[in-house]
Amino acid sequence: MDEDGMKEDGMKEEEEEDGGEAMMDDQNHNNWGAGVYGRYLLEERLLPPAAGPPRPAGPEHNGGGLRGCEPAGTAGRAGAAGAIAAINISASTSKFLMNVITIEDYKSTYWPKLDSAIDQLLTQSPGDYIPISYEQIYSCVYKCVCQQHSEQMYSDLIKKITNHLERVSKELQASPPDLYIERFNIALGQYMGALQSIVPLFIYMNKFYIETKLNRDLKDDLIKLFTEHVAEKHIYNLMPLLLEAQSTPFQITPSTMANIVKGLYTLRPEWVQMAPALFSKFIPNVLPPAVESELQEYAAQDQKLQRELIQNGFTRGDQSRKRPGEELYSGSSACASSRGYR
Structure with missing residues (x-):
């Protein structure tokens, strides 16, 4: 060639x-x-x-x-x-x-899909199957961000979740005292679980609008909503009930107590000051280090707790290998260690 x-x-x-x-x-x-x-x-x-x-x-x-x-x-x-x-x-x-998405298209077609999906995520129970297409919702968010509807979408999302939390707060206010702690625990767990799905679905809005223009983060904003519209309104009714439950063993399950205390600490760490002893049982290093002069007081607290446990039917088991009173001082030593005593 x-x-x-x-x-x-x-x-x-x-x-x-x-x-x-x-x-x-x-x-x-x-x-x-x-x-x-x-x-x-x-x-x-x-x-x-x-x-x-x-x-x-x-x-x-x-x-x-x-x-x-x-x-x-x-x-x-x-x-x-x-x-x-x-x-x-x-x-x-x-x-x-x-394929330009007008504001009318957004309000009539795209936001209703997002609204319905958010409803289901906010009200689902743990383990429930949610019949929504995560890919479709993710795509809706993506297209709206590309078409400059981020500001409107963020406003609609905040309004939607705020209205939901206000309804949750009213339901808690109507709860009787014996169900108050458990219902607060359910509301807190349900909301935090919903955020695990909602935040990833709006990742493009978060990256290209909230972080870039508002200098904030979507997850932080949504946690703040629960703090303002639910937790702050109920903390002064909830805390006395938690302290009462703490002084009465087995009134509520340990897992419920742990979930609520850890959740409150996540929402607002300064709430530790309302009940330092309660928070210290579930949050490490929230109390100052123990001092030797307080060891007798720690031992007295341990003895009181053990007497209450016995009165409520809790048995110690086989104590034959321990000297009389040994369990009390070993308990106080453990307590001092947990407070940072060296």
Whole structure:
């Protein structure tokens, strides 16, 4: 084969390769959603002016690449390939622009889907199956972020969850004292469980709106909502009941007590000051180190606790291998150790 023929074959291969890359780029652009192309499109193509002005359509950006040093015929073929790539990109952009989501579309189509899914997540019980498509919800959020509806979506989400928490608070206020602690524990656990699904679904809104423009984090904002609309309104009724339950062994299960105390500490650590002894049983290092002068007081507290346990039917088991009173001082030693005594 002569030299001209070899050049022509080489140019055909380059042409096919360039056209294939352009078609693949167009396909990737249109198959956007919750997949791996989402982040690429959001950061590189679909964001507003913050992402920078459009790239110039110079030779270095064409599908055919830069062919300035090649013969005139080769440059002509490369230019044609670049034109095809440019047409494909323009067609892809046009397809996207034809799918513009107006504010009316958002309110009538996209937000109702998100609203329904949030409802189910907020009211589900542990272990329940939720018949929603996480991929569909994730895609809805993604598209709304791309179409500049982040601010409206964030506002709707906060309003939705605030209304839910206000209903939860009213239900707790109507609870009788013997059910109050358990119902608060259920409400707290249910909400924290819902956040494990809600926050990931709104990850694009969090990354490209809340973190970037508000300098906050979605999870922190939603935890703050529970603190303000539920916990703060009930802490002064809840704490006396917790202290009473602490002084009456087995009034509530240890797991319930632990969940509530740890949850309150997560919501607002300064609430430790309301009941330091209670929090110290479940949160490490919340009390100052013990001092030797207080050992007798610790021992007296341990003796009182053991007497209460015996009165409520708790048996010590086989004590034949211990000297009289040994369990009391071993208990006080353990207590001192837990307070940081060395």
